[in-house]
Structures are given as structure tokens and as C-alpha cells.
Amino acid sequence: MFTECQDITVHATSFAHQGGPVFYASLPGDGETGTGCGASRAVDQKRLVTALCNHVGAMDNPRWLYRHLFDRATSPIQVAHGPLGSPQLWxxxxxxxxxxxxxxxxxIWAALCGDGSDIGIDVAADGxxxxxxxxxxxxxDQELHHAGRLTGGDLAKAAALLWSIKExxxxxxxxxxxxxxxxQVHVFPSRxxxxxxxxxxxxxxxxxMRYPLGGHRSIWVRSxxxxxxxxxxxxxHGQSQ
Structure with missing residues (x-):
């Protein structure tokens, strides 16, 4: 699914087993690595989050717990960071x-889900x-074996796939x-x-031990x-805070 939001294209991915869908988008970054100075990165992150919030807020979906808050006039968007550096949307x-x-x-990539699930997005290059x-x-070894089957035996590509999943x-x-x-993050064969x-x-x-929920395969990744x-x-989905 692709939806144009000004100059940002919003994509959607669904998780058949639980929760979602998750919406994600990207913007060109500064320089070859996609990283710029802190100020420009913050501006790009806010642009991406605004596009994602506008998209989710326009959807008529009763699962979106925050839909009534996606009004920039009354609820300005801010991106802060937690103690371990994880982003927090206000x-x-x-x-x-x-x-x-x-x-x-x-x-620069961003992902957002409005149903209360926790999400993470990562990109990893073969190089x-x-x-x-x-x-x-x-x-x-088992991870490299089944990831290698998806990449035609190319270990660099398999490693990039596995790293993006774990991250x-x-x-x-x-x-x-x-x-x-x-x-400590074990990736099972794809479905x-x-x-x-x-x-x-x-x-x-x-x-x-830190995250007992992760022992029941309640973590799913789309790659x-x-x-x-x-x-x-x-x-x-349903992570204990």
C-alpha cells in the first residue's frame, strides 16, 4: 500500500499474526550514509512522523488508539528520547x-503503529x-543457514538480513x-x-529474563x-513496560 503525503510516500505492512498494520516512510538524508547534523536529522524525523501521523489520523480504524490526538492544531508533535536513547513521540x-x-x-526511515504495539525499524547494508x-x-549457525537459503548462499546478504531483524x-x-x-535474539525460519x-x-x-514475553514467540518481524x-x-504486541 502506498499513499502520497505531500512529498513523502507512506507505506504499510501488515502482520498477519497480531497487531498492525505498521506505516513507514523515508526521506533522503545528508551525505552518502544518510546521516546529517543533529538539527537536520531532527527536522527530517519530525517531517516523517508528521506524515505518518496525518496518514494514521485520516484512517477510519477503531483500533487506532491515538487517532483523536492526531490534530496538530491542538496536539503539536514532538519527538523526545528515553534514558536508553529510544525515541518517544508526544x-x-x-x-x-x-x-x-x-x-x-x-x-532516514521512520515507522509508526497506532494500535498500542511497540515497533522497531532498521536497515542494514550487505557491504x-x-x-x-x-x-x-x-x-x-542455524540463523545463517536459513537466511543463506533466502539469499542464494551469499553470507554478507544473509548477515545484513539477520542484523536488520535483530536491530x-x-x-x-x-x-x-x-x-x-x-x-540473545534468535531468528527462526521465515513464513x-x-x-x-x-x-x-x-x-x-x-x-x-528481562523480557519474558519474548519467550512465547510474540515478536514478529517483516523484512x-x-x-x-x-x-x-x-x-x-502487549509488551510489559
Whole structure:
């Protein structure tokens, strides 16, 4: 699904197993890496969130818990950050839905869901995992095997796919890799067909102790191949705060 919002195209992805849909969009960033100075990045993030909020607010969907707040005249949009750096969306004086950002491929990306689920978005480029990258320090053999089947045996592409999934998951948990190690996020083989893949994800070890919900496969990730990179969006439904 694609919806033009001024000069920003809003995309939608659905999670058949729970929650959603999630809406996401991107803008060109400054420089080849897609990262600019703090001020310009903040402006781009706010533009993206505004487009996403306008889109969600215009939808007639009873599941959108925040739809009545998506009025910029009475609820100005602000993006703040939590103690671990995770973004927080405020609509006026009210905490808004979960929002997530990523940078890569010369773009800044944002994702938002209005049904109360927590989300994370990440993009990872194949080139980041070339050469002597220590794959087995961050990925399990089983993960590399089934991801490799999706990438024609290209380990760099498989690693980029897995990294984008793991990064999206820890962003959805709100902790990034501050409290959860990469190998504590286990990616299971994909399900479904069509464009993109759906992955069930489970937490292991100390991560499972911190986030018990992750032991029941209540974390799902949608991943899409882009040119030389992967885009992944994680959805955590009913997470305990």
C-alpha cells in the first residue's frame, strides 16, 4: 500500500499474526550514509512522523488508539528520547504511539503503529558484513543457514538480513543492544510468501529474563530486500513496560 503525503510516500505492512498494520516512510538524508547534523536529522524525523501521523489520523480504524490526538492544531508533535536513547513521540502533553527510526542507504526511515504495539525499524547494508566480519559472534549457525537459503548462499546478504531483524527487535523492546546481546535474539525460519518475509523471533538467556514475553514467540518481524540492503520492521504486541 502506498499513499502520497505531500512529498513523502507512506507505506504499510501488515502482520498477519497480531497487531498492525505498521506505516513507514523515508526521506533522503545528508551525505552518502544518510546521516546529517543533529538539527537536520531532527527536522527530517519530525517531517516523517508528521506524515505518518496525518496518514494514521485520516484512517477510519477503531483500533487506532491515538487517532483523536492526531490534530496538530491542538496536539503539536514532538519527538523526545528515553534514558536508553529510544525515541518517544508526544502529541501535545500526551505520550503518543511507538515510533522508530533508522538511517541507511542515503535515507532516514521512520515507522509508526497506532494500535498500542511497540515497533522497531532498521536497515542494514550487505557491504557492512564483507571480509572478515566475525559472523559467529553475533549470529547462530542455524540463523545463517536459513537466511543463506533466502539469499542464494551469499553470507554478507544473509548477515545484513539477520542484523536488520535483530536491530529492529531490540529497538522495539526500547533497549537497543544496551541490555540485549545479538545472540540473545534468535531468528527462526521465515513464513509466508509474496514480497518480503515474516520471521518469528524469540529471546534467549538473560534477554528472556528481562523480557519474558519474548519467550512465547510474540515478536514478529517483516523484512524486505532493497537495493544492496534489507529493511526490517519488528512488532511487539502487549509488551510489559
Amino acid at each position: 502529541l501535545g502533553a500526551v505520550r503518543g504511539p511507538a515510533v522508530s527510526f533508522s538511517e541507511g542507504g542515503g535515507k 557492512e558484513f564483507q571480509g572478515n566480519y566475525p559472523l559467529h559472534r553475533v549470529f547462530h 529492529a527487535v531490540v529497538k522495539a523492546l526500547g533497549c537497543a543492544f544496551h541490555l540485549v546481546a545479538p545472540r 509466508g510468501g509474496g514480497w518480503g518475509y515474516t520471521f518469528p523471533v524469540r529471546l534467549l538467556g538473560k534477554a528472556l 524486505y530486500p532493497l537495493e544492496g540492503m534489507w529493511l526490517s520492521i519488528a512488532l511487539v
